[in-house]
Amino acid sequence: MKETVFLTGAGSGIGKAIAKRLSADGYYLVLVGRRLNKLQETATEINTPADCLELDLSQGSELLNAVNSWLQNHGENKVIGLVNNAGQFIRSPFGEDQNDWDPLFHVNLMGPVNMSRALWSHFQKNRDGRIVNISSNLGQTPVAGTSAYSSLKAALDNFTKCLALEGGAFNIRVNSVAPGLVDTPIHDFHQKDDTGSLQLKEALHGMHPLSRMGQAEDIAGAVSYFLNPSNSWTTGAILNVDGGLSLTSKDP
DSSP, X not given: OEEEEEEESTTSHHHHHXXXXXXXXXXXXXXXXXXXXXXXXXXXXXXXOEEEEEOOTTOHHHHHHHHHHHHHHOTTEEEEEEEEOOOOOOOOOTTSOTTTHHHHIIIIIHHXXXXXXXXXXXXXXXXXXEEEEEOOGGGTXXXXXXXXXXXXXXXXXXXXXXXXXXHGGGTEEEEEEEEOSBOSTTSGGGGSOHHHHHHHHHHHHHTSTTSSOBOHHHHHHHHHHXXXXXXXXXXXXXXXXXXXXXXXXXXX
């Protein structure tokens, strides 16, 4: 049987890097996201078969039906993993962020909840499941202007621990990877001109004890660790992969 992993937000950035790493690990992938063309682009860049599901993660019933349909039509696949990577980052002062909370809530928290619910009974039945949530070190060490984002990532970490407690009896392991500042287009320094972007990136590198921002591949390696069956005694962990940034008092 083909060991299969569902991966959300696989169309760019960290998600695409995770797809490439899991493909190198030999998994069959189901790429989930809102933009089919981006998912298909990722599918052409990996070395193992992949299916693409164009879904809005905030639509719980629609998502559940789509996942159930895929499972029914792919009985030759053994789904062993779920990576909840899709997310959105918005930074704005509290009081000016009224329009930020709902979209972040539906994507950053309810997206993982809906995907986990869609596969939970499948994992219970098979007595094997590995869920990896992509959180953020801001869930533990927030900075100004991230009330919505940081609060919801903290909730995601708590959700991880709750699922780990409930899933243990069914051999379902649930862990979080908490990235720090990763060099992806989600950050505004990619919108600056070349000179301004380079200067800002150099300053951001220097804020880290390891003297560099993260790369998407750093996060992909941590996800690979949690999905690997050789790490079968790890659950409920929140792993900071942030170059040591959470050890400092510097505000990015």
